[in-house]
Amino acid sequence: MIQVPRTVKYEAERVKGFGREIMSTPGCEQLVRCIQCGTCSGTCPLSVYMEHSPRQIMALVRADFKDEVLRSRSIWLCASCYACTVECPREIRITDIMYALKQRAILEEIYPKRFPIPILAKEFFKMVHSKGRITETLLVMRLFLKANWRAVLSSWRQGIGLIRTGRFVLRHERIEHREQLARMLDSDLHDAPPTTRKEAA
């Protein structure tokens, strides 16, 4: 018998208004024009690894299947190469929509657990917040500790290579005006106008 790897979707799974919220994010408005041609999925170098291709993600967002989209690994696999954005015949900024979805998944803490990509994003975020700059080798070590300590075993030779070539940095790079930066980043928290619900008003 032919196996069709497809899940049935139920009306009850829809979170009404989710699609509209995403489409009201600056840069994501054009999603309403999607014709489901699949150019994005064809251009995407990572769609073969996604459980939902970019075209499917676009359809799921518009149809309000919030959980399915935000819990997926697909949105995190987007490496931001912007191939789909440049190719889309409807000028939809697919990469930016992927970002809006990632931000939403982080905000609601419903990204796939123990999945290294969102863990890296959060560690990156924290390091920038406290130091103002990224020290790549220290960031990767934190990622390994949090996500996959076994990866250290398979990449020890790379580490030694980095030491040998003088690229392994152990001292934190940091900016001088760290409190100034923190003040700027945190001021936003209180000042940010609501991004959603505007349409409804």
Next chain:
Amino acid sequence: MKYAYFPGCSLKGLGRAYEESLLPVMERLGVELVELDDWNCCGATAYMSVDERKACILAARNLAIAEKTGTYDLVTPCSACYLVLNKTKHYLADSPEINASVQRALGAAGLRYGGNTLVRHPLDILVNDVGLDVIREKVVRPLKGLKVAPYYGCQVVRPYATFDDAWNPTTMDRLLTTLGAEVVPYPLKTKCCGGSLTGTLPETGLRLTYILLKEAVRRGADVIATICPLCQFNLDAYHDQLTRQWGPVPIPTVYFTQLMGLAFGLPESQLGLNRNFVRMKPLPALPAKA
């Protein structure tokens, strides 16, 4: 010629060979790069995944500091920085809502951004401001016989670049030809290298890296020239893993600025070429001049 210079975190870390070769090459051409005072991380792809507004504020601080210097052209060698700073510039110009929120945050630190900073890539500066004729005059050691695969990666050419094509850019091709190198046809020149996926999900990222290397080998290239620190790292530092999985693809990947340095006769030791995992073969010795 004077420009503000935003190195970005990579050029102080994994990609330091990029800066080590960029600065002397620019100096040789009479281009002055003034490092931005107390610049901060651009945010790259990771920060934007967490919080868009904060990502804009983060990048805008750099744009504002650059504007304050009065030198509006900001040179950013790293592809991620180039993209994020440009993207933020576009967001601020296109969305009054984001602009107002970011200006408020900048104001909290006594900064302001008026929209004047231009984010530019060294390739753009070299080919369009300096000019290939001036570069040709500085070549003392033409890269004759060196076959180079020009690899641009994604984020410099897409989607905000103003100086070249999104799929078939040629700026670096022309630059390398000016240096005397032979540019091999490399249709994957703007394909994704896998970005940070090589570290987070190696089973996906490494395959993309492998395809790029394999294609360059098949095209008969001696070396791949890159313009991005993450591309360089991916194409250079994973040969162990790649060989174990798919077999060897022994080809070095260097920055285009390192090749320029060689052509300008700068000593190899000063161009950071010893920082490669896969070393480039030394160029044949120059014939002795009479």
